[in-house]
Amino acid sequence: xxxxxxxxxxxxxxxxxxxxxxxxxxxxxxxxxxxxxxxxxxxxxxxxxxxxxxxxxxxxxxxxxxxxxxxxxxxxxxxxxxxxxxxxxxxxxxxxxxxxxxxxxxxxxxxxxxxxxxxxxxxxxxxxxxxxxxxxxxxxxxxxxxxxxxxxxxxxxxxxxxxxxxxxxxxxxxxxxxxxxxxxxxxxxxxxxxxxxxxxxxxxxxxxxxxxxxxxxxxxxxxxxxxxxxxxxxxxxxxxxxxxxxxxxxxxxxxxxxxxxxxxxxxxxxxxxxxxxxxxxxxxxxxxxxxxxxxxxxxxxxxxxxxxxxxxxxxxxxxxxxxxxxxxxxxxxxxxxxxxxxxxxxxxxxxxxxxxxxxxxxxxx
Amino acid sequence: xxxxxxxxxxxxxxxxxxxxxxxxxxxxxxxxxxxxxxxxxxxxxxxxxxxxxxxxxxxxxxxxxxxxxxxxxxxxxxxxxxxxxxxxxxxxxxxxxxxxxxxxxxxxxxxxxxxxxxxxxxxxxxxxxxxxxxxxxxxxxxxxxxxxxxxxxxxxxxxxxxxxxxxxxxxxxxxxxxxxxxxxxxxxxxxxxxxxxxxxxxxxxxxxxxxxxxxxxxxxxxxxxxxxxxxxxxxxxxxxxxxxxxxxxxxxxxxxxxxxxxxxxxxxx
Numbered sequence: 145x146x147x148x149x150x151x152x153x154x155x156x157x158x159x160x161x162x163x164x165x166x167x168x169x170x171x172x173x174x175x176x177x178x179x180x181x182x183x184x185x186x187x188x189x190x191x192x193x194x195x196x197x198x199x200x201x202x203x204x205x206x207x208x209x210x211x212x213x214x215x216x217x218x219x220x221x222x223x224x225x226x227x228x229x230x231x232x233x234x235x236x237x238x239x240x241x242x243x244x245x246x247x248x249x250x251x252x253x254x255x256x257x258x259x260x261x262x263x264x265x266x267x268x269x270x271x272x273x274x275x276x277x278x279x280x281x282x283x284x285x286x287x288x289x290x291x292x293x294x295x296x297x298x299x300x301x302x303x304x305x306x307x308x309x310x311x312x313x314x315x316x317x318x319x320x321x322x323x324x325x326x327x328x329x330x331x332x333x334x335x336x337x338x339x340x341x342x343x344x345x346x347x348x349x350x351x352x353x354x355x356x357x358x359x360x361x362x363x364x365x366x367x368x369x370x371x372x373x374x375x376x377x378x379x380x381x382x383x384x385x386x387x388x389x390x391x392x393x394x395x396x397x398x399x400x401x402x403x404x405x406x407x408x409x410x411x412x413x414x415x416x417x418x419x420x421x422x423x424x425x426x427x428x429x430x431x432x433x434x435x436x437x438x439x440x441x442x443x444x445x446x447x448x449x450x451x452x453x454x455x456x457x458x459x460x461x462x463x464x465x466x467x468x469x470x471x472x473x474x475x476x477x478x479x480x481x482x483x484x485x486x487x488x489x490x491x492x493x494x495x496x497x498x499x500x501x502x503x504x505x506x507x508x509x
Numbered sequence: 510x511x512x513x514x515x516x517x518x519x520x521x522x523x524x525x526x527x528x529x530x531x532x533x534x535x536x537x538x539x540x541x542x543x544x545x546x547x548x549x550x551x552x553x554x555x556x557x558x559x560x561x562x563x564x565x566x567x568x569x570x571x572x573x574x575x576x577x578x579x580x581x582x583x584x585x586x587x588x589x590x591x592x593x594x595x596x597x598x599x600x601x602x603x604x605x606x607x608x609x610x611x612x613x614x615x616x617x618x619x620x621x622x623x624x625x626x627x628x629x630x631x632x633x634x635x636x637x638x639x640x641x642x643x644x645x646x647x648x649x650x651x652x653x654x655x656x657x658x659x660x661x662x663x664x665x666x667x668x669x670x671x672x673x674x675x676x677x678x679x680x681x682x683x684x685x686x687x688x689x690x691x692x693x694x695x696x697x698x699x700x701x702x703x704x705x706x707x708x709x710x711x712x713x714x715x716x717x718x719x720x721x722x723x724x725x726x727x728x729x730x731x732x733x734x735x736x737x738x739x740x741x742x743x744x745x746x747x748x749x750x751x752x753x754x755x756x757x758x759x760x761x762x763x764x765x766x767x768x769x770x771x772x773x774x775x776x777x778x
Contacts, residue, residue, distance in 0.1 A: 162595055163634035164627050168550050186660045198662065199725060202669025203677070203718040209670070210677040211707055213513045214685065217697030227707070236711070248667040252674065255642040255650075256520055258591040258635035263549045326557050326627060327598055328605040328620055355704030360711060367715065479561050482770020486564045489769075493568070494575045501578070 159228070159342075160253065160268055161317060163261025167324040174320065175266030181274060182247055185240035197241065204237060205245040209252070216352055225348035230276030230313075231306045232353055235285065236360075236367065239277040246273035267320050271313040280309035293368065295358050302357055303350035310349060314342035513682045519587070520675060523639070526579055527646030533577035537746040538645045538653035544753050545641045551757040552633050557623045562764040563630065569753065570636045577644045584643075588635050595631040599624040647671045652739055673721075680713060 163171075189197070208229035216225050229249075233242035247269045253259040260268040288301030318334045321327060329337075361368050527534070533541075552566055574581060603620030610619050642650065651668045655661070684706070688698065698706050722730075759765075 162591070162631055163549055163553055163638075164595055164631035165598065166553065168554050171550075171553070182663065183660070186662050190662070198665055199669060199722040200715070200718040201666045203673050203714050203721060205666065205670030206673035206677040207711060207714040209674050210513075210681040211710060213516065213678070213681060214707060215697035216703055217695070217699060219700050244663060244666060245670070248663070248670045251667060252647075252671055255638055255647075256523055257516070258587055258638060261549065261634050262546065262638055262641075263553055263634070321598075326623075328602040328623060329598070330605060333605075351700075352703055352707065356707045356711065359704035359708030363708065363712060364715075478770035478774045479767050480770070481773055482766035482768065483561050483564050485769050485773060486766040487567065490565075490568050490571050494571045497572070497575045501575070 159272060159313060159317060160250075160260035161264040161271070161320065162258075163263045165321055165324060165326050166264050166267060167326065168263065170320050170324045171263040171266060173266075174270055175263075178247070178266040178269045178274075181270075181278070182244060185243050188240045189238075189244070201237060201241050201245050204233065205249050208233060208245070209249050216348065218348055225345065225352070227352050228272065228306075228310070228345075228349050230272050230309060231280065231285070231302060231349070232356060234277040234281035235302075235353075235357055239281050242281070243269075243273045243277040246277070267317075271316045271320075275312040275316070276305070276309035279312065280305035284308060293361060293365075295361070298357050298361060299354040302354035303347075306350035306353050307343070307346040310342045310346040311339060314338045513678055513685065517675060517678050517682070519583070522583055523643050524646065526577075526643040527649075529578060529644075531577045531644075533573055533644045536644075536749055537740055537742050538649040539656050539742065540746040540750045541641055541645050542650065542653045542657075544750050545637050547750075547754050547757055548637050549634055551761050552630055552637075554761065555626070555630070557626055558619070560622065560626050560629065561766045562760070563626070563633070565760040565765045566633055566757070568756075568760075570633065570640055573640050573644065577640070579640070579643055584636060584639055587639055588632050591635050592628065592631060595627060599627040602627075656739075673717075676717075677710075677714065681710065684710065 208227070211227050211232075212229060214227065216227070217223075218225050230242070230246055233245050236242075237245060250260060250265065250268050250272065254262055254265055254268070284305040285301045288297050288304070291297075315335070315338070318331070318338050321329075321334065322331050327334075357368070548566070548569055552563065555563055573579075574584070601620075602624045603618040606618055606620035606623065608619040609616050610622065645653070647668060651664050654664050654667075685698075688706070689695070692699065
C-alpha cells in the first residue's frame with residue numbers, strides 16, 4: 145500500500161527535474177524557450193488585462209499549490225494520487241494566464257522545497273506548462289468543447305488532454321535528461337519507464353480534472369464561460385505560439401544534435417564552440433605549471449580511469465583511445481588526502497567564523 | 510495531513526530566517542541571486558565522473574550558513590527529502606554502466622562514481638537554492654527579478670501567489686481535517702467527492718480573489734506592487750559577487766583538493 149503510494153508520488157515528482165541531472169547548455173536553452181513563451185503570454189494577457197485578473201492569477205496559483213497536497217484515493221489500488229494542475233489552470237484561466245501561473249508555482253517550489261532547481265526551471269515550466277496550456281488545451285480540450293459544454297464532453301476533453309499533455313511532458317523530461325548526459329540510463333529504457341508511469345498518472349489527473357471542472361460548470365457555469373470567451377480572442381494567436389515554439393524547436397534541435405554528437409559535457413562543448421578547443425589552454429608561466437600538475441595527477445583525470453571493460457572481448461575503440469594515464473595508487477592517495485583536507489578546511493573555517501561571531505556578540509552584549 | 514503541515518512550517522521557517530539581519534542578509538538581493546546562478550551553473554557544468562574537484566564547492570554554502578547564522582538541521586532535512594528522487598534515478602547508473610574501475614584493488618562499476626557525483630551535485634544545488642531564499646526572502650527576490658527586467662506582471666503574480674499560499678494551505682488543511690473526522694480510517698479523498706472537494710476549494714478561491722481585489726482597490730492598488738525603496742548596489746555587494754565568482758571559476762579550472770593532497774603527500778615524502 146505504502147509502496148504504491150510512493151510510486152505515484154515519485155512519478156509525479158520525476159516531472160520536477162533537478163539541477164543535478166541537467167547540463168548548463170540544456171538548462172540554458174530551455175530557459176530561453178520558456179522566457180520566450182512567457183514574454184509572449186504576458187503580451188497577450190496585457191490586452192485583456194484588467195487589474196482584477198492579477199489577484200485572480202495569484203490566488204489561483206496558491207490554489208493549485210495547496211490542491212497538490214490533497215490525496216485523492218484511487219479506487220481499487222489502495223494508493224492515492226495528486227493533482228498536477230496544468231490543465232485546470234489552462235481551463236479556468238486560459239492558456240496564457242495558466243502558463244504564467246504555472247511558472248510562478250514552479251519558481252516557489254524550486255526555492256522553498258528544492259523540487260526542481262533554478263537551472264532546470266526552464267525545463268520544468270516547459271514540461272509542465274507548455275504542453276498542457278499551448279498544445280493539449282487549444283488542440284484537444286477546445287476541440288471537444290467547441291460545440292457547447294456537456295458533462296460528457298468535459299470528461300472526454302479533460303481526460304484526453306491531461307493524458308496527452310502529461311505524455312508529452314514525460315517524453316520531454318526523458319529527452320532533456322538524455323541530452324544532458326548525466327545519467328547512464330539508456331534512452332529506450334528511460335522512455336519505457338517514464339511513459340507508462342505517466343499514463344497511469346495521467347488517468348488520475350484526467351479524472352480529477354474532469355470531476356473538478358464538471359463540478360464548477362454545474363455550480364458556477366459563468367466561470368467556465370468567461371475563460372472560454374477570452375479564448376475567442378486567443379484562438380488566432382495560439383497558432384503563433386506554436387509557430388514560435390516550432391522555430392525554437394528547430395533551432396534547439398540544431399544545437400542539440402551538434403551537442404549530442406560532440407559527446408562531451410556541456411561546458412567543454414561550449415568551450416569548444418567559443419575557443420575552438422575542447423579545453424581552454426592556460427597561459428604560460430604559473431598556469432602552465434599548475435595545469436601540468438593537474439593533468440598529471442587529477443584524481444579522475446578527465447574521465448580516464450583505469451578502465452577495463454566488463455566484457456573485455458568487445459572493447460570499444462573509443463574507450464581505448466580515451467583511456468588516459470592510468471592512475472597509480474600514489475596519486476589517488478593524494479586525491480583522497482586532498483579531498484579530506486578540503487572538507488576539513490571548510491569545516492574548520494566555518495567553525496572559526498562562528499566562534500568569532502559568538503565572541504563578537506558577547507562583546508556587544 | 511502531515512505533508513500539509515510540514516509545507517506550511519517550512520515556508521514560515523524560511524520566511525522567518527529571511528528576516529534576520531546578518532552580513533549576508535544585508536547584501537543586495539540581486540547580488541545574491543546572481544551569485545547563486547553562477548554557483549549553480551559552475552557546479553552543474555562538472556563532468557559526470559568528477560567527485561574530488563567538486564568538493565571545494567561545499568565552501569560556499571558552508572560560509573553562507575555560518576555568516577547568515579542559519580540553522581543547519583532544517584536545511585539538511587530538506588536535502589534528505591529531495592535526495593531520494595535523485596537516488597531513484599542515479600542508482601541505476603551502476604547497472605547501466607558496464608565499465609569497471611579498479612580503486613585500491615577493488616573492482617567497482619564506474620556507475621558508482623557517476624552516481625556519487627550526481628548525489629553530491631544534488632545536495633549542493635538544492636542547498637544553494639534554499640540558502641538564496643533563506644537569506645533574501647520572497648519580497649526582496651521580487652525586487653531583484655524586477656532589476657533583471659523580468660516583466661512586472663509576472664513578478665507581481667509571483668509575489669501574490671506566494672502570499673496566498675499560506676492562506677490556501679490553511680484552508681485545505683481545515684477542509685481535510687473536517688473530511689478525515691467524518692471519514693475515519695479512510696486514506697485520501699473518496700472518488701465520489703473528488704470533484705466537489707477540490708471544486709469547493711476553487712469556488713472559495715474565486716470568492717477570496719474577489720475580496721482580495723476589493724480590499725486591494727480600497728488601499729489604492731492600480732496594478733503596481735510597491736516593495737518599498739530599492740537599495741542601491743554598493744561596492745560591498747559588487748565585491749561579494751566578483752569574489753565568489755572568481756573562486757568558483759578557479760575551483761572549476763583547478764582541482765584544488767588534488768593540489769592540496771599533492772602538496773601534503775609531497776611534504777611527507
